[in-house]
Amino acid sequence: VQLVESGGGLVQAGNSLRLSCVSSGRTSNINRMGWFRQAPGKQRELVATITSGGITNYADSVKGRFTISRANAENTVYLQMNSLKPEDTAGYHCNAHVVVFTIERPGGTEFDYWGQGTQVTVSS
Secondary structure, eight states: OEEEEEOOEEEETTOOEEEEEEEESSGGGEEEEEEEEEOTTSOOEEEEEEETTOOEEEOTTTTTTEEEEEEGGGTEEEEEEOSOOGGGOEEEEEEEEEEEOOSSOTTOEEEEEEOOOEEEEEEO
């Protein structure tokens, strides 16, 4: 699975951005996709995830401001970010969580794939 993000940039606080993540390769095994972010000197943190069934999960810090969605026909996941704050500044990375079931491992084998990331900078 290959992931390519786009949509990052420099914006003023209060404005919006929409990130896109296009997946390619063996996308049929993707169980869940999500966005994670990492600011300088900080650990990577979950922003939002969406399952193949459309169930979403958000970090408390972005609830009510960010919306994750997916266009299955386009193999694309979006992150709409509204009311951006300076503390949202980070490199944003797309993640694809894959579960492969085989006869040898009926419980499934899990893999995580990552994109290169796109920078989001919010000025005050």
